Amino acid sequence: MKIHFIGIGGIGISGLAQYMHFKGHTVSGSDIKDSLITSKLRKMGMTITVPHSKMAIDNQNLVIHSAIISPQNSEIIAAKAKGIEVLARREALVKILDDKKVYSVAGAHGKSTTTAILTAIMNGSAIIGAESKAFGSNVRYDASTDVLLFEADESDGSFINSNAYCAIVINAEPEHMEYYDYNHDRFYDCYKTFINAAPCRVLNAEDPFLSTLVDTVEAQWLYPSTDITKVNYTLVNNEPHTKFEFRNFGEFSVWGFGKHIALDAALAILAALNSMDIEDIRTNLLNFKGIKKRFDIVGAEDDSVIIDDYAHHPTEIKATFESVKEYAKLKGFQKITAIWQPHKYSRTIDNLEEFRKCFDGADELIILPVWAANEEHRHIDFAHEFKAYNLTIADTIKRANNHITVIKDAQNLQTLDKGLIIGFGAGDISYQIRGTA
Numbered sequence: 001m002k003i004h005f006i007g008i009g010g011i012g013i014s015g016l017a018q019y020m021h022f023k024g025h026t027v028s029g030s031d032i033k034d035s036l037i038t039s040k041l042r043k044m045g046m047t048i049t050v051p052h053s054k055m056a057i058d059n060q061n062l063v064i065h066s067a068i069i070s071p072q073n074s075e076i077i078a079a080k081a082k083g084i085e086v087l088a089r090r091e092a093l094v095k096i097l098d099d100k101k102v103y104s105v106a107g108a109h110g111k112s113t114t115t116a117i118l119t120a121i122m123n124g125s126a127i128i129g130a131e132s133k134a135f136g137s138n139v140r141y142d143a144s145t146d147v148l149l150f151e152a153d154e155s156d157g158s159f160i161n162s163n164a165y166c167a168i169v170i171n172a173e174p175e176h177m178e179y180y181d182y183n184h185d186r187f188y189d190c191y192k193t194f195i196n197a198a199p200c201r202v203l204n205a206e207d208p209f210l211s212t213l214v215d216t217v218e219a220q221w222l223y224p225s226t227d228i229t230k231v232n233y234t235l236v237n238n239e240p241h242t243k244f245e246f247r248n249f250g251e252f253s254v255w256g257f258g259k260h261i262a263l264d265a266a267l268a269i270l271a272a273l274n275s276m277d278i279e280d281i282r283t284n285l286l287n288f289k290g291i292k293k294r295f296d297i298v299g300a301e302d303d304s305v306i307i308d309d310y311a312h313h314p315t316e317i318k319a320t321f322e323s324v325k326e327y328a329k330l331k332g333f334q335k336i337t338a339i340w341q342p343h344k345y346s347r348t349i350d351n352l353e354e355f356r357k358c359f360d361g362a363d364e365l366i367i368l369p370v371w372a373a374n375e376e377h378r379h380i381d382f383a384h385e386f387k388a389y390n391l392t393i394a395d396t397i398k399r400a401n402n403h404i405t406v407i408k409d410a411q412n413l414q415t416l417d418k419g420l421i422i423g424f425g426a427g428d429i430s431y432q433i434r435g436t437a
Helices: 011-022 036-043 074-081 089-097 111-121 184-196 259-272 278-285 314-331 345-350 352-357 429-434
Strands: 002-006 026-030 047-049 062-065 085-088 101-106 125-132 137-140 147-151 164-169 200-204 220-222 228-236 239-246 251-255 296-301 304-309 336-340 364-367 391-393 396-400 403-408 411-416 419-424
Touching: 002 011, 002 074, 011 026, 011 036, 011 062, 011 089, 011 125, 011 137, 036 047, 062 074, 062 089, 074 085, 085 089, 101 111, 101 184, 111 125, 111 147, 111 259, 111 278, 164 184, 164 259, 200 259, 220 259, 228 259, 228 314, 239 259, 251 259, 251 278, 259 278, 259 314, 304 314, 304 429, 314 336, 314 352, 314 419, 345 352, 391 403, 396 429, 419 429
Parallel strands: 002 026, 002 062, 026 047, 062 085, 101 147, 101 164, 125 147, 164 200, 200 220, 304 419, 336 364, 336 419, 364 391
Antiparallel strands: 125 137, 228 239, 239 251, 296 304, 396 403, 403 411
């Protein structure tokens, strides 16, 4: 087939595009601007149009678009005028995944990490919402098996269409509620649909919602507080590792810091036990090297470390910050500086009380402008809301070597070059803190 992806620069859509490319289809795409992702796809041989243009629509058999693309997009209009089938990503998943044995990972937090851990443990193709450092991509293609390890997405309800053979749910904390019209019943019903459709289920029994299903849903239930014990943290070749004991299976070691990393690994272990020996799982788990933008150490010197982290919800930030404090302690750093780029006005306002708490332990908090993600501007008085912190309100940051300059009104406010410096956010802060903006 000839398949065109609108919004191909997004991590989720790019994953599907690469997967279909590897399967032998002719893939093209478009986006509003160029990025590292579009550059990579061009190098793979795909035709990428920037910005969107009706001229990108030629003789394709199928057009797939991301959830944020307007029905008035010129390429959608052109495709429909030519009689080409047009599907949203959530609809296209049914076609793309229908012949695969899908291990589908869902949840508000930890999806990318858990899916990437599964790819370290198991053979099979994989589509992840972040780049695995083990194979330098968010997609792995394995034609020798029908197994597909897949990061499912609840933000647009598409996880329901992921054809889950094994439904793995880390947590079901309400998130992306604007898609669900802030209707919690609708949100949780989607999780029930996702879980009930899968013949194999691996679920966190201590999640507030999932715990209500223990007596009615047959599953591999994980009880983190009792199943995961003797958690401790260590540096291996200066890289963070968490060691833990899991039930009666013995000790495991996984890249990263934190009880949440042990939880993600335990869920992956339970899913892999469906088809693998525990000793093979224990060995393969060591192949996990982390994922890009998740506790991603992007600069290190004797007296400073710079970390890039995708966390953009207070639960994620709080969990990562606990890991940050452990890492700083092992490294002997006296100062922790957090740089936060809030992601979306709606998420920030809906969770403002929890955001105020989640940076506890930061010696300095620097807040950048909200990454709007196509939302209309809404006023938030960050100086007042976060006055309890040693706070700096800035416009941007600039990276040079292992130094970060904080900028406000085109003036350099300060240079960060000591201790642990971590950036949080799902916008362009990743490029700023890496010095590629």
